[in-house]
Amino acid sequence: QVHLVESGGGLVQAGGSLRLSCAASGSIFSINAMGWYRQAPGKQRELVAAIASGGSTNYADSVKGRFTISRGNAKNTAYLHMDSLKPEDTAVYHCATSKLLRSGSNYNLHDFDSWGQGTQVTVSS
Numbered sequence: 001q002v003h004l005v006e007s008g009g010g011l012v013q014a015g016g017s018l019r020l021s022c023a024a025s026g027s028i029f030s031i032n033a034m035g036w037y038r039q040a041p042g043k044q045r046e047l048v049a050a051i052a053s054g055g056s057t058n059y060a061d062s063v064k065g066r067f068t069i070s071r072g073n074a075k076n077t078a079y080l081h082m083d084s085l086k087p088e089d090t091a092v093y094h095c096a097t098s099k100l101l102r103s104g105s106n107y108n109l110h111d112f113d114s115w116g117q118g119t120q121v122t123v124s125s
Helices: none
Strands: 002-007 012-014 018-026 033-039 046-051 057-059 067-071 078-081 091-097 120-122
Touching: 002 091, 018 033, 018 091, 018 120, 033 067, 033 078, 046 067, 046 078, 046 091, 057 067
Parallel strands: 012 120
Antiparallel strands: 002 018, 018 078, 033 046, 033 091, 046 057, 067 078, 091 120
């Protein structure tokens, strides 16, 4: 079992930046991809970014060009750097991991089987 802890959320003004961090422990040998998804009140969960074990990345259209996902050298950490934040980015952001090995980083939300409690990101206008 993989245990995930996120940090780095907070309140920021529109146009600002935040960096989220995720640390995985437990059965980290089983991790192939890591990702970040978000959920805002009244909205469906959205996978915003994924990174495969080989380093390839994929982003939701809503965040392309503004968010960057990366993994640490130890491969059990992941980061989400968010620039040019908008009020519609306000949500709880969760780190997630997948045991699946897909070509490139073509993952969808249902491919992820472990996730953390999340960290709140609030963007004020």
